[in-house]
Amino acid sequence: MNPTNSENRYSRETLLPINTLYDHEHHLTQEDVDMANKLVRHIEHTRNPRIPQVGDRVRYTTRYGDFYGNALIEAVREDGTRSICLCPYVPFVWMTAGGIGCAVSGGPFTAVMPQELKPSGAVPGDFCAWGHCGACGNGVVRFCAEVPLWEFREGDPLYGDFSTEKWRKISLYKDTENLHGNLYRGDCISFRTEEEFRRFLSDCEGTVFAAPNPKSVIVWGYRDEQVALPRTEWKALDVPVTERRIYNTLQPVKLVKDHGRHTAVCYFVRPEDDISQPQDMTLEELIYEESCPTSKVTV
Numbered sequence: 049m050n051p052t053n054s055e056n057r058y059s060r061e062t063l064l065p066i067n068t069l070y071d072h073e074h075h076l077t078q079e080d081v082d083m084a085n086k087l088v089r090h091i092e093h094t095r096n097p098r099i100p101q102v103g104d105r106v107r108y109t110t111r112y113g114d115f116y117g118n119a120l121i122e123a124v125r126e127d128g129t130r131s132i133c134l135c136p137y138v139p140f141v142w143m144t145a146g147g148i149g150c151a152v153s154g155g156p157f158t159a160v161m162p163q164e165l166k167p168s169g170a171v172p173g174d175f176c177a178w179g180h181c182g183a184c185g186n187g188v189v190r191f192c193a194e195v196p197l198w199e200f201r202e203g204d205p206l207y208g209d210f211s212t213e214k215w216r217k218i219s220l221y222k223d224t225e226n227l228h229g230n231l232y233r234g235d236c237i238s239f240r241t242e243e244e245f246r247r248f249l250s251d252c253e254g255t256v257f258a259a260p261n262p263k264s265v266i267v268w269g270y271r272d273e274q275v276a277l278p279r280t281e282w283k284a285l286d287v288p289v290t291e292r293r294i295y296n297t298l299q300p301v302k303l304v305k306d307h308g309r310h311t312a313v314c315y316f317v318r319p320e321d322d323i324s325q326p327q328d329m330t331l332e333e334l335i336y337e338e339s340c341p342t343s344k345v346t347v
Contacts, residue, residue, distance in 0.1 A: 057088045058191060066190050070179060074187060079180045084191040087141060087148075087177060091193040094147040100130050100165045103141065103148050104196045105173055108134055108158075111202040113268070115213035120173075121198075122150045122157075129159040138190060141175040165198040207257055210268040214310050216252070218267040219259065232265075244293070251290060251303055252312050270305065270312040279317045287315070295319060 060081050067076055091103060100106075106119040116134040123131040139152035173195040176188040210217070220234040230238040232245050239245040248254065252269030259266050274294070277285075287302040294301070294316055302315045 055089065056085060057193075058084050063189070063191065066192075069186050070189060073185075074179060074181045076189070077180050080189050083177065083179070084189055087143070087175065088191060088193045090143050091141070091148055091173075091175070091195065095194075095196055097167060097170075097196050100162045100196070100198055101147050102150050103139075103173060103175070103193075104198060105171050106132055106165065106198045106200055107168055108132065109201040109211050109213070111205050113205065113207045113211045113215075113217060115211045117213065120150070120152055120154075122152045125159060129161055130165065131157060131159050133157050138174045138176045138188075140188070141177055160200055165200050168197045168199040170194050171197045207266065207268060210255070215268050216271045216310075218269070219264060220267060221261075221264050224263075247290065251292070251314075253305070253307075253310075270310045273311055273313045275313055275315050276318045277315050282315055282317045285315060292316070 058081050060076060060078065063081055063084060064071055064076055067080075070076060070080075095101065095104070100121055102121055102123060104121045106116075106121060108116045108119040118136070119132050119134045120136040120139060121130045122133045122136070122139065125131055133152050133154050134156055136152045136154040139150040142149050171194070172192040174190060174192055176190045179187055179189040181187050218234055218237060220232045220237075220239075222232055223230065230240050231242060232239040239248060249256065249267070249269070252267075252272060254267050254269035257266040257268070282302065285302050285304075287304055289300050289302055291298055292301040292314055293299075294314075297319070299316065304313045304315070305311070306313070
């Protein structure tokens with residue numbers, strides 16, 4: 049890979065913003081800047097856009113649809129497979145005769161044959177090395193070097209083309225005995241009734257798959273964004289009204305779907321901003337009132 053302006057990639061002024069804590073405790077010196085520039089030159093000079101190497105990044109998708117956009121090739125194993133850390137911390141790096149070595153925390157780790165990795169351009173990769181004070185607390189200097197990016201998708205996907213790169217994945221346990229007041233429950237989400245669950249599926253364009261646990265399901269749908277508005281702005285949105293449980297209270301909301309981004313934006317009014325309907329109106333009556341034609345803003 050041909051380096052671009054890597055002969056003098058950093059000055060103290062440009063390296064400082066990503067090393068403020070180091071500078072506060074140890075003072076970022078010209079020696080540190082020279083060390084970072086030397087490593088950047090070595091990393092970029094030893095890259096090969098046709099051969100996956102230690103330090104390169106990978107866009108990795110598991111057969112379960114879990115997407116990792118910054119996976120790291122951290123070692124080459126004896127059998128030639130590339131050891132990949134799917135969710136790495138910033139790796140320590142040092143020079144070797146043919147490239148670099150990396151030490152990284154994080155995980156999980158997996159291995160892939162190099163020919164299975166497909167080229168996907170180049171990206172800035174974060175690295176670090178001990179500064180002029182040596183190994184000590186907060187003693188690493190961080191820097192970036194351009195490295196090849198590769199693509200890999202595991203075979204036999206369980207959920208077709210769905211992945212967390214562009215979709216929301218939810219694992220739900222179905223409690224048919226309803227012992228805790230919720231028919232479906234998952235991480236930070238629950239549904240008290242089948243009707244409430246089906247309404248959510250409609251709102252998020254959800255697709256349901258069976259899970260390995262027979263009492264669970266996997267839902268793929270639009271990502272959910274919640275936006276609080278003043279009541280006057282909320283009323284002016286020319287969007288159909290539905291119901292959503294917010295702050296553990298069922299209340300009227302207005303949904304705007306972005307089909308390109310696979311996102312459903314949920315507009316609501318905070319309780320403290322007078323969202324509560326008049327005391328003599330039911331939630332159903334309020335929804336009907338908001339659905340009647342008035343002077344509204346089209347989204």
